[in-house]
Amino acid sequence: xxxxxxxxxxxxxxxxxxxxxxxxxxxxxxxxxxxxxxxxxxxxxxxxxxxxxxxxxxxxxxxxxxxxxxxxxxxxxxxxxxxxxxxxxxxxxxxxxxxxxxxxxxxxxxxxxxxxxxxxxxxxxxxxxxxxxxxxxxxxxxxxxxxxxxxxxxxxxxxxxxxxxxxxxxxxxxxxxxxxxxxxxxxxxxxxxxxxxxxxxxxxxxxxxxxxxxxxxxxxxxxxxxxxxxxxxxxxxxxxxxxxxxxxxxxxxxxxxxxxxxxxxxxxxxxxxxxxxxxxxxxxxxxxxxxxxxxxxxxxxxxxxxxxxxxxxxxxxxxxxxxxxxxxxxxxxxxxxxxxxxxxxxxxxxxxxxxxxxxxxxxxxxxxxxxxxxxxxxxxxxxxxxxxxxxxxxxxxxxxxxxxxxxxxxxxxxxxxxxxxxxxxxxxxxxxxxxxxxxxxxxxxxxxxxxxxxxxxxxxxxxxxxxxxxxxxxxxxxxxxxxxxxxxxxxxxxxxxxxxxxxxxxxxxxxxxxxxxxxxxxxxxxxxxxxxxxxxxxxxxxxxxxxxxxxxxxxxxxxxx
Ligand code: ARG
Numbered sequence: 001x002x003x004x005x006x007x008x009x010x011x012x013x014x015x016x017x018x019x020x021x022x023x024x025x026x027x028x029x030x031x032x033x034x035x036x037x038x039x040x041x042x043x044x045x046x047x048x049x050x051x052x053x054x055x056x057x058x059x060x061x062x063x064x065x066x067x068x069x070x071x072x073x074x075x076x077x078x079x080x081x082x083x084x085x086x087x088x089x090x091x092x093x094x095x096x097x098x099x100x101x102x103x104x105x106x107x108x109x110x111x112x113x114x115x116x117x118x119x120x121x122x123x124x125x126x127x128x129x130x131x132x133x134x135x136x137x138x139x140x141x142x143x144x145x146x147x148x149x150x151x152x153x154x155x156x157x158x159x160x161x162x163x164x165x166x167x168x169x170x171x172x173x174x175x176x177x178x179x180x181x182x183x184x185x186x187x188x189x190x191x192x193x194x195x196x197x198x199x200x201x202x203x204x205x206x207x208x209x210x211x212x213x214x215x216x217x218x219x220x221x222x223x224x225x226x227x228x229x230x231x232x233x234x235x236x237x238x239x240x241x242x243x244x245x246x247x248x249x250x251x252x253x254x255x256x257x258x259x260x261x262x263x264x265x266x267x268x269x270x271x272x273x274x275x276x277x278x279x280x281x282x283x284x285x286x287x288x289x290x291x292x293x294x295x296x297x298x299x300x301x302x303x304x305x306x307x308x309x310x311x312x313x314x315x316x317x318x319x320x321x322x323x324x325x326x327x328x329x330x331x332x333x334x335x336x337x338x339x340x341x342x343x344x345x346x347x348x349x350x351x352x353x354x355x356x357x358x359x360x361x362x363x364x365x366x367x368x369x370x371x372x373x374x375x376x377x378x379x380x381x382x383x384x385x386x387x388x389x390x391x392x393x394x395x396x397x398x399x400x401x402x403x404x405x406x407x408x409x410x411x412x413x414x415x416x417x418x419x420x421x422x423x424x425x426x427x428x429x430x431x432x433x434x435x436x437x438x439x440x441x442x443x444x445x446x447x448x449x450x451x452x453x454x455x456x457x458x459x460x461x462x463x464x465x466x467x468x469x470x471x472x473x474x475x476x477x478x479x480x481x482x483x484x485x486x487x488x489x490x491x492x493x494x495x496x497x498x499x500x501x502x503x504x505x506x507x508x509x510x511x512x513x514x515x516x517x518x519x520x521x522x523x524x525x526x527x528x529x530x531x532x533x534x535x536x537x538x539x540x541x542x543x544x545x546x547x548x549x550x551x552x553x554x555x556x557x558x559x560x561x
Pocket of ligand 1: 121309
């Protein structure tokens with residue numbers, strides 16, 4: 001039951017004003033003694049030509065009180081106190097009826113939303129830094145789909161650019177075929193790092209790499225074959241990580257794909273008089289918009305990242321006719337996307353306004369930062385292994401008899417890491433300290449997962465009743481838990497509006513805390529038989545909501561831990 005809507009409808013009936021407007025004006029009072037919802041009557045004073053306290057008194061007198069303990073005038077405010085037992089019962093009933101769909105309001109109305117995320121660079125490791133876009137994008141993908149948008153997950157592989165000239169030269173000089181087969185990324189990385197070292201002393205390498213890239217652009221067989229091999233091997237490696245994280249894409253297209261179809265777009269930019277000469281390069285001048293010029297063609301005639309992104313956006317509009325086109329990419333690329341969107345706008349595409357850059361901060365590990373060029377890398381798979389091992393040790397201690405310790409530790413370990421990446425607002429930098437991330441008692445993934453498993457164990461112990469009377473749930477702790485559960489959809493809508501999965505992370509932490517308070521203060525096992533049954537159903541509802549919320553964050557639950 002949506003009480004906000006109900007209150008709005010009742011007020012609108014009495015005052016003959018717009019219900020939706022009233023719903024938006026309803027507030028949640030800061031203290032419980034002020035009720036559960038408050039309506040600021042001064043917002044209607046002008047329209048009704050009456051003083052706010054008078055409006056409050058009139059509504060209080062005429063409103064149907066069903067579902068409320070009290071409706072009280074407090075100065076210019078009208079405060080609503082819910083009938084707590086009814087509210088708790090209604091909420092639990094709704095959660096149990098809707099199950100996996102609880103929390104959904106269908107606001108997406110099937111509109112198509114593209115999400116470009118993860119998008120790793122071929123021949124580069126899947127590092128811990130790359131997990132930020134991957135975790136955020138995957139969560140947004142699930143959130144949009146859950147709310148009935150038609151979300152399309154796009155992996156825009158970095159499979160093109162001058163670095164492939166370097167990679168080809170490096171592998172040709174120092175590469176080992178056998179090592180490449182065994183551990184492709186490590187071998188590609190080793191040779192790539194070597195290239196940069198040697199290049200420092202011998203600048204002629206730069207030209208040699210450029211030559212290879214030029215050949216690649218012209219489609220010469222030797223370069224093309226090596227490039228294809230690096231790409232195929234890399235994609236296979238990435239797939240293993242995605243599988244481990246339970247992440248899927250609807251479309252995987254690399255920059256090379258757009259490079260092949262960008263000629264008409266370059267022509268179009270030229271025809272629309274946007275292309276100017278700057279030294280030997282062709283650029284779109286953006287001085288008027290306080291941005292540096294965007295290079296479209298370099299002096300040697302080759303294209304760059306920007307050109308391919310402009311091409312990709314036009315291609316995506318034609319292919320998907322999107323409502324929103326979202327890029328989940330780190331903040332260092334903010335200017336790049338501003339330029340791309342501006343170019344699209346200047347080309348006359350009114351849908352440029354529907355393109356969104358969702359940025360995020362940096363990832364540091366115990367203060368360290370990483371760089372592919374210098375070979376300072378922390379492979380994500382290594383981190384996942386480490387997390388699994390750490391959690392397994394904790395479980396050995398806490399619950400030595402548990403079966404499938406390894407599988408459980410894997411789910412809890414990776415869940416903990418994902419949770420940590422999604423815990424704070426995305427613009428903030430992340431400083432990763434593994435012990436904090438996996439602490440069972442902090443504001444962590446394992447804490448929430450543990451709470452879920454605890455709920456499940458109570459249900460196993462006492463069994464799930466078939467008949468029960470939810471109107472018996474009258475305790476404060478029960479009401480508070482129900483109130484939290486009823487706020488799930490609001491958290492989802494806010495996460496979607498702000499592109500912030502942290503809204504859901506924060507929400508589910510609150511659910512877990514409220515659940516534990518209920519669990520610690522109320523002795524379920526010793527309750528009178530009928531009351532126990534009702535309480536078990538509240539436990540079941542809380543477990544349902546926790547698992548729905550974790551799903552939206554890309555995290556699985558375990559039944560025992
Ligand atoms: N491969 C790029 C990088 O690692 C990210 C690509 C993001 N998506 C895009 N359409 N530009 O920096």
